[in-house]
Amino acid sequence: MDGNYIEYMIENGAFDGLLGVRVRAIEAGRITLELPFREDLLGSRERRALHGGALATLINTAGSMAVWSTLDIRTQHVATIDLRLDFLRPGRAEAVIAEASVVRVGRHVGVADVRLHHPCDPTTPVALGRGSFAIRSSGDRRAATD
Amino acid sequence: MDGNYIEYMIENGAFDGLLGVRVRAIEAGRITLELPFREDLLGSRERRALHGGALATLINTAGSMAVWSTLDIRTQHVATIDLRLDFLRPGRAEAVIAEASVVRVGRHVGVADVRLHHPCDPTTPVALGRGSFAIRSSGDRRAATD
Amino acid sequence: MDGNYIEYMIENGAFDGLLGVRVRAIEAGRITLELPFREDLLGSRERRALHGGALATLINTAGSMAVWSTLDIRTQHVATIDLRLDFLRPGRAEAVIAEASVVRVGRHVGVADVRLHHPCDPTTPVALGRGSFAIRSSGDRRAATD
Amino acid sequence: MDGNYIEYMIENGAFDGLLGVRVRAIEAGRITLELPFREDLLGSRERRALHGGALATLINTAGSMAVWSTLDIRTQHVATIDLRLDFLRPGRAEAVIAEASVVRVGRHVGVADVRLHHPCDPTTPVALGRGSFAIRSSGDRRAATD
Numbered sequence: 001m002d003g004n005y006i007e008y009m010i011e012n013g014a015f016d017g018l019l020g021v022r023v024r025a026i027e028a029g030r031i032t033l034e035l036p037f038r039e040d041l042l043g044s045r046e047r048r049a050l051h052g053g054a055l056a057t058l059i060n061t062a063g064s065m066a067v068w069s070t071l072d073i074r075t076q077h078v079a080t081i082d083l084r085l086d087f088l089r090p091g092r093a094e095a096v097i098a099e100a101s102v103v104r105v106g107r108h109v110g111v112a113d114v115r116l117h118h119p120c121d122p123t124t125p126v127a128l129g130r131g132s133f134a135i136r137s138s139g140d141r142r143a144a145t146d
Numbered sequence: 147m148d149g150n151y152i153e154y155m156i157e158n159g160a161f162d163g164l165l166g167v168r169v170r171a172i173e174a175g176r177i178t179l180e181l182p183f184r185e186d187l188l189g190s191r192e193r194r195a196l197h198g199g200a201l202a203t204l205i206n207t208a209g210s211m212a213v214w215s216t217l218d219i220r221t222q223h224v225a226t227i228d229l230r231l232d233f234l235r236p237g238r239a240e241a242v243i244a245e246a247s248v249v250r251v252g253r254h255v256g257v258a259d260v261r262l263h264h265p266c267d268p269t270t271p272v273a274l275g276r277g278s279f280a281i282r283s284s285g286d287r288r289a290a291t292d
Numbered sequence: 293m294d295g296n297y298i299e300y301m302i303e304n305g306a307f308d309g310l311l312g313v314r315v316r317a318i319e320a321g322r323i324t325l326e327l328p329f330r331e332d333l334l335g336s337r338e339r340r341a342l343h344g345g346a347l348a349t350l351i352n353t354a355g356s357m358a359v360w361s362t363l364d365i366r367t368q369h370v371a372t373i374d375l376r377l378d379f380l381r382p383g384r385a386e387a388v389i390a391e392a393s394v395v396r397v398g399r400h401v402g403v404a405d406v407r408l409h410h411p412c413d414p415t416t417p418v419a420l421g422r423g424s425f426a427i428r429s430s431g432d433r434r435a436a437t438d
Numbered sequence: 439m440d441g442n443y444i445e446y447m448i449e450n451g452a453f454d455g456l457l458g459v460r461v462r463a464i465e466a467g468r469i470t471l472e473l474p475f476r477e478d479l480l481g482s483r484e485r486r487a488l489h490g491g492a493l494a495t496l497i498n499t500a501g502s503m504a505v506w507s508t509l510d511i512r513t514q515h516v517a518t519i520d521l522r523l524d525f526l527r528p529g530r531a532e533a534v535i536a537e538a539s540v541v542r543v544g545r546h547v548g549v550a551d552v553r554l555h556h557p558c559d560p561t562t563p564v565a566l567g568r569g570s571f572a573i574r575s576s577g578d579r580r581a582a583t584d
Binding site for chain 4: 307356
């Protein structure tokens, strides 16, 4: 597991970089990300709740990277098959932490769980995510769920 | 149904505006959105596939707005309870169209389906989304799934 | 595609047989099942609504068989990776029809959609299902998502 | 919380009774169920794996009852809005335990997590479930997600 390479890929990723996703911790099968707050992550300026799409992005990146961290990252990569998101509370106008952990990794499919919370209130989940991720050899550019 | 107001809310929304989401058509229970392509919507610059989070954002906005378009938008709003996303193919480095339609709207919960495709290939879905959305009176700032 | 063999496998399956699932139509990528009504399919005898687990069973069998019907059924089989179920209305004390169709079949994963309705009211869906199914060579007895 | 009444409702429920679901423990927000093994719970007699629909039934009952156990069971009941099921491993020809716990209960919607395992191997999950459940006043016979 090369945590530095995964960290580099996330923080220099185009869309993750646009949002400002940061890697806080990484080990095989577990990753912690942070999305620092910015006004343009809000869904509605009036209600000042984070857009579900910003939370979904954090969940997708955290889940897929947690699975990837268990693989040979030089020769294998992951693609999201499907993602399930439960929004338990409005995301406040604050930073968000995502903690992802692998539930199971098989030959072709991995499953990961993700939990989002605000740094000031670690015991109250804001959203939960669970996803199935396809495991493929790098260079294989076929369709997402092949 | 005030389509102009919904269009205004999306195109001037903070996060939808950051991504550049545009409204193409709207009627009660149906909405069509477009996400024009930009380099910073890619997940990986090497593989040149759109980030799943950008597609998730489009699905969340389209589904919730389709439900909202059936309500009294002056006194009611919607909040995403949960969202399910199936990524069928890698999103290419092109614009994406989201077509959302309401499946059912009850008193407290609405369900909507969303289908994503590229404009050049309307019959090939890139991703599918389905979500449950809470229906609430405006001004009610309680938790997402209350 | 050997529809007779798939029909035999469902109607003589242990749990599908316990519930009384019947095959109504089958072609490559599409299958229609019927669950005739019986009192012991109800969740609650007082409210007389079908148990969600009976509907889930129908969705799981219909979705997996729709994917299987596109494969070489002598050498390949399918295993459910994950399933998403939306219960739109209470299932009445009547028969239920399940119509399943394949959304996409790749090398290792297939996706199918399922729609449930009562025979007397075909335009009103009772529940919707969507699932991801692993495609494997027969004889491979590894874990579900391997 | 009247655990005896919930236990009675499950064990005397029509479909839960058909499968043989038993209550092992119950407290406010948490419930443990057991599905003793029987041959007719198998999906395929050849591969001797439990049918996903039998596992889905256990998940639906456990999740909805965990939410119900936090309510006034004389005047409120629950209806499943949607359910998400991840099948991590084939269910063996053995009993299955379901442990359900409430994630959040709001005014109109509750969310619960469910984990299935075999009694002989409690640390290895067989399947995971998560669902959103509508909370309603008893006597309200409207549609599932109203």
